[in-house]
Amino acid sequence: MAYETSVNEAPSSSMSAPKTVPVVDFSRFLHGSVADKRAIAREIDEAFRNVGFVYLQNHGVPQQKVDECFEWSQRFFALPEAVKKLAPHPPGGSHHRGYSGLGVEKVTQNVFDSNEVEALRQMPDFKESFESGNVHDQMQPNIWLPDEELPGFRQFMEAFFLDCAGLIHTILHALAISLSLPPSQLSDAHSQSLFQLRLLHYPSIPSSLLHSGEKSRIGAHSDFGTLTLLFQDDVGGLEIQHPQTEEFIAAPPIPGGVLVNIGDLMMRWSNGRWRSTVHRVVAPPVSKVEREELGDEEAETEMCRPRYSIPFFATADPETVIECLPGCEGPDGKKEFEAMTALEYVQMRMAALYA
Ligand SMILES: O=C(O)CCC(=O)C(=O)O
Ligand SMILES: [Fe+2]
Numbered sequence: 001m002a003y004e005t006s007v008n009e010a011p012s013s014s015m016s017a018p019k020t021v022p023v024v025d026f027s028r029f030l031h032g033s034v035a036d037k038r039a040i041a042r043e044i045d046e047a048f049r050n051v052g053f054v055y056l057q058n059h060g061v062p063q064q065k066v067d068e069c070f071e072w073s074q075r076f077f078a079l080p081e082a083v084k085k086l087a088p089h090p091p092g093g094s095h096h097r098g099y100s101g102l103g104v105e106k107v108t109q110n111v112f113d114s115n116e117v118e119a120l121r122q123m124p125d126f127k128e129s130f131e132s133g134n135v136h137d138q139m140q141p142n143i144w145l146p147d148e149e150l151p152g153f154r155q156f157m158e159a160f161f162l163d164c165a166g167l168i169h170t171i172l173h174a175l176a177i178s179l180s181l182p183p184s185q186l187s188d189a190h191s192q193s194l195f196q197l198r199l200l201h202y203p204s205i206p207s208s209l210l211h212s213g214e215k216s217r218i219g220a221h222s223d224f225g226t227l228t229l230l231f232q233d234d235v236g237g238l239e240i241q242h243p244q245t246e247e248f249i250a251a252p253p254i255p256g257g258v259l260v261n262i263g264d265l266m267m268r269w270s271n272g273r274w275r276s277t278v279h280r281v282v283a284p285p286v287s288k289v290e291r292e293e294l295g296d297e298e299a300e301t302e303m304c305r306p307r308y309s310i311p312f313f314a315t316a317d318p319e320t321v322i323e324c325l326p327g328c329e330g331p332d333g334k335k336e337f338e339a340m341t342a343l344e345y346v347q348m349r350m351a352a353l354y355a
Contacts, residue, residue, distance in 0.1 A: 019242065021251050021259070022047040027058035029174055038177060045178035045274075048262050052277030053240055055257040060170070061163045063256055066231050066310075069160050069199075072153055073308050076130055077201040079150065087145045089131065093351045096196060098143030100129045102203070126215045130199040132157050134165075137194050139318075157197060164229055164312040165193045171227060171260060175274075179327045189320045190226070195313060202237075202281065202307040210283035210304065217281035217307065223263035224349035225315035230259040235307040236285050241278040248280070265315060265345055268337045271328040281307070318343035 024047065029040040047054035076084070081101065089098040102124075132142050135158055144154045172186040202217045209215040217237060232238060232253040239248040240261075251259060267276035283304050286296075294302060316322065323339035330336065 019245070020249060021051055021053045021055055021240065023055040023057060023254065023257065025058055026056040026060070030058070030060055030170065037174070041174040041178040044171070044174050044260075048175075048274035050243070050275075051240070052243060052275035053251060053259060053261045053279075055254055055259055056171075057254070057257045059167055059258050061167055061258065065160060065163060066258075068156065069231070069310055070233060070308055072150075072156050073130075073199040073201065073310065076150060076153060076199060077128060077308075079145075083145065083149050084128075084130075086149065087130070087143045089129075089143070094347065095140050097131050097133060097140055100131075102126060102128050125218050126205055127200055127202045127217060129201070131196055132161065133196050134161065134193050136192070139194075161195070161197050161312075164197060165195055165314075167229060167258075168193075168195065168227055168312070168314045179325060181326060189316045190314060192317045194315060194317065196225075198311045198313065200309045200311065202309075204303045204306045207283045207286075207302055207304040217283075220278050220280040222267075222276040222278050223261065223311075223313060224265060224346060225263040225313045226266040226269070227314045228261050228263055229312040229314075230261070231310040231312075232259070233308045235305050237281045237283060237304075237307060238309075239280055239282055241280075243275050243277055248282075250285070251279070252285075263313070263315075264349070265322060265342060268340075268345070269316075269322045269325055269328075271324040271330065272336050273328045281309075315346055316342040318346075 022043065024040060024043045026040065028036040032040070044054055044056075084099045085101070087098045089096070089100040132144075133140055135142065142154075147154060169187045169190065172190060173183050176183050176186045200218075205215060210217065220241065230238075234253055236250070236252045238251045238259075240251050241248050261279070262270075262274040262276050264276045266274055284307065290302070318341065320342045321339050322337075322342055322345060324335040324337070
């Protein structure tokens with residue numbers, strides 16, 4: 001609850017963008033009148049224009065399922081390394097499924113030059129991940145553990161995928177309404193739901209290594225699809241780079257809320273109207289209790305808590321041509337970006353991750 005005061009604030013006016021991530025009550029979109037839906041669509045549009053991130057509360061994915069997903073994630077990552085490697089992420093960047101061990105992936109922010117990617121990989125992110133996707137995705141089939149290693153894991157993840165995909169489609173309806181497009185236009189362009197459910201574990205590590213920059217949890221990057229949902233545990237450390245001030249601000253977990261952000265593909269599609277905001281995960285804030293128990297200095301050098309998060313990445317159907325959506329043109333009808341298909345764009349970005 002302590003977090004709420006720092007993220008809750010009055011709606012921004014067009015004169016001044018909010019300095020924190022706006023919080024929107026999504027139940028008014030899910031269950032409200034046409035006027036309610038329009039009002040919420042406007043709030044989300046404004047958050048994405050100003051900050052690129054929004055917290056949705058009462059988003060319809062049951063909290064008990066979110067909690068359960070975190071429990072499965074903990075159980076998965078607690079398995080011996082040799083077992084986790086029975087579902088290995090394939091080498092290369094085109095098949096993004098299965099388990100990646102500590103330090104395999106280094107997120108890069110728009111770095112396509114292979115020498116630069118190599119240089120960045122010298123300081124790998126200290127995290128491990130497990131990716132799964134749509135059971136019907138033939139380009140990227142899922143890679144599961146043998147079921148007896150963690151019975152029920154696969155079944156849960158397949159079901160949770162559908163809950164998250166449902167929320168993505170509903171948010172896409174809201175975004176289409178905010179642009180006065182036919183309400184299903186954006187959702188229809190995601191009809192195959194080729195999305196990605198990612199479990200992330202950042203193990204405990206001396207905070208000093210994160211403060212000194214010798215290690216990172218996840219380096220500054222933007223997401224490359226259309227929309228991302230992000231569920232976090234209560235540890236904290238996520239920061240977003242405010243588009244106006246360029247300062248990194250905390251985006252702490254809020255009870256019952258999911259963070260939603262715009263990715264690069266949606267930024268292009270909306271001609272820059274919605275921002276694909278850079279974010280990163282740093283050392284978690286030292287809690288009051290830790291400070292009191294350990295004293296300031298010791299608290300900073302202590303091991304920081306392990307952190308779990310669950311991002312869910314959406315992207316448009318591969319053949320969708322991503323070009324300025326109606327109503328998003330610049331002042332003189334200007335379009336900032338070349339048209340390209342969703343597939344062309346995502347391949348370009350994924351190649352940079354594992355090149
Ligand atoms: O762990 C987090 O909170 C952020 C994860 C993230 O940004 C990503 O996987 O793209
Ligand atoms: Fe991200």
